[in-house]
Amino acid sequence: MPTSESIESHAAVSPPHNGTHRLWWRDQGLRRLSPHLFVLLLGSFVCGYDGSVLNAAFGIEDFLKDMNDPDSNKQGLLSAAISLGYLIGFFPSSWAGDKWGRKWPQLAGSAIVVGACFMQVFAISGWKFFGARILIGFGAAFPLTLGSTHLFELAHPRQAAQMVTLFAAFYWIGAITAAWCTFGSTYMVSNWSWRLPSILQGVASAIQVVTLAWVPESPRWLCAQGRTEEAHRILSTYHANGDMDDELVQTEMAEITTALELEKKSSFGYLDFLRSGPNRHRLFICIWVGIIVQWVGNGIISYYLVPILESVGISGTVQQQGLNGGLQIFNLCVSIVGVVYIQHVPRRTMWLGSTVAMLVTYSMFTAASAVFERNGDPNAGRAAVAMIFLYNGCYDLSYSILYYSYVLEVLPYHMRTKGMALSLFFDYGLFFNQYVNPIAFNAIGYRYYYVYIGMICVSFFVIYFTFPETSGMTLEQAAAVLDGDAKTRIEIAGQVAAETVEDEVSDGEKALDINSVEVLGR
Template identity: 40%
Template sequence: MGGPAGVVASQGNEVYKTLSNNVNAKWTRDPGLRRLNIGIATMFASAAANGYDGSLINGLLAMPYFNANLGDINPNLLGITLAGISLGGLPAFIPASYVSDYMGRRFTVAIGSSIMLAAAIIQCATSGVYAFLGTRIMLGIGLGFAQTAAPPLTTEIAHPKHRGNVTNLFQAIWYWGAILSAVLTLGTLFVESSWSWRVPSLMQGFFPAIQLFGLLLVPESPRWLVSKNRHDEALHVLAKYHANGSVEDELVQYEYQEICQALAMEKEASKSTGWSTFFATKGNRHRLLICILVGFMIQWAGNGIVSSSADSPLQTISHRF
């Protein structure tokens, strides 16, 4: 135990490689890593759910029965309805971060996925623009909670040698959801009933359902457990999933000490920092502006305009037929 703790100051993948670890070189043949990685894969579902909605509106706007359901509405109301996910998700991120820190990552993911699943079922059964807007806001709230907790959960429970790939893959799964949405809306485009849009709407509950199932497979974040002084549980989680139950494993001990030291430093730093730190100096204000502009520019890349336009590609196809 003293060996790994002594090298915590030298962090990084190179240090991890020098420590003995009771796992199979191929994770598919290791029971602990196999269960862990399958569970992590189900947590990617929140990114896929985000991608599904990003592509869904483009398909729905091409459907005559969906437009009939909305009725002859004001373009401003239509814009607000299409932005319902953002209207619900944006204010949800702040309380979701506190819930994640106080109640745990798994609990927050469960809340978000449950809200999204319920919203998808309700949306499928409703009619009218205001009901559709309400369920989209509800979906946004659920997505805000799930998207806040799922990424840190996957990163904090992943084995060190897989952590980089897990972090990189999370947002890349966005496209899986977008592709599924495009395929499904194209497949139901010519269904001669309201089910042409109700089926894709109901399928918004598919990814949250996967995530709820995945919560049965993934453990709570050891980092969160340590932050709540549940040290024995955190060590047990690390040993079970990163060393097949070996508590004295060098890598497990190193990870545990690393988490403890990082949280101790964060606790000390928090005494002199807060929200006001963003505005304390010119440099901090500059960094805050960069953070805001990066988020804005990502969303203003043009994909939102094209997807929600009255002349979107899918709608052009439907009009030709």
């Protein structure tokens, strides 16, 4: 596994000079870039909002009445509906992102979400609500699949990893907004106690509809379309305050064009994931990350917190909603800590350390739930609630914030949207997880948690033996780790950038060192 070699190779090459201030808020270009990045971050908001708002809605009597008093089977269907919509939308969003760019498909998807939210609000029956949620999931799949990719490809290199982990953290901002909106609406005496939080679900998408047209397109997508001068101008404007000859910008363009030149040798489809060892490794990582982010115990807590709290003796609606809101704030705070320190901690350390901590806290949560079920000890119930918070904190430090960034880091440009769509497909495609959770929980209680304890153990060994280290690299360098040529790509990019500056190419595009490209291709 090329983990230590990749780090040593990268460390041996000095970073290119860049004429931006180290503090982004004191740099004009980075300040201008920040509002665009914020718009892209909203793509994760809808997902987090939905998980929390429906969790809270199951504790509102008016909602249950309007949904015809759904049993555990119907509750599972209502929860899984949005995942079914995501499942339908991921592959079309990947195709649209490669064909028409990153931003316009996101805008179209957000418009669908806005319309579906209005349908959801006025769907006064279980099956109409179910259909509206499927449509929300379909539309939200576009900004979820393409937003993380667009963010990674547009952000300044020293901010890219933090921005994509912040994309994951915006899930919790959505969850917090939903939890506390629902907390306040529980005091309303009509069915607007659930309809108001439902309509607010479309606010973030409405902001995207209005603002995405002004967000710059991905420079990597522009280069892939032959629009290198436009890509160069965007990178220089936002990464170097308009300096077209900035060393970092030249290096970025060299890396992008070199990688794309290599990738032009053959078209890429989903079956190409199976045609080489490195690609099969990437495929496995995409699929496994998509699975484990839902199958390590977090899914049942995210969507069925109210029944869990009732199982440990917390049955008051206000108390349940307050704990739900407090948990989302806690999740956000821990995620922000992870975002701040992601550049200082190796990826494998974060994955493995978090998994061990999750195993300990989830086991203690299971034990406390078992004690409460057997003898009704209120102290055991309080201990179970405390373990829910600690477990979520451990989950947030890797599985939550690293999901998008790590998958994108191991994928080269031509595989990026397809790989992200595959990972999200296995994430949300396993929506039967949400469907079976209430049924299994009602049938066997805390014993159902043993399944997730086993999955956490499996996850540890899979991560240990298959996840490479990608910390401290640019997007192109990290993508080359599994091919074993990260160092060569860095050296070629530096050589091409230097030659470009010296020769002052008149048309503003980077000159490719074709001989170097051919060597790297071999």
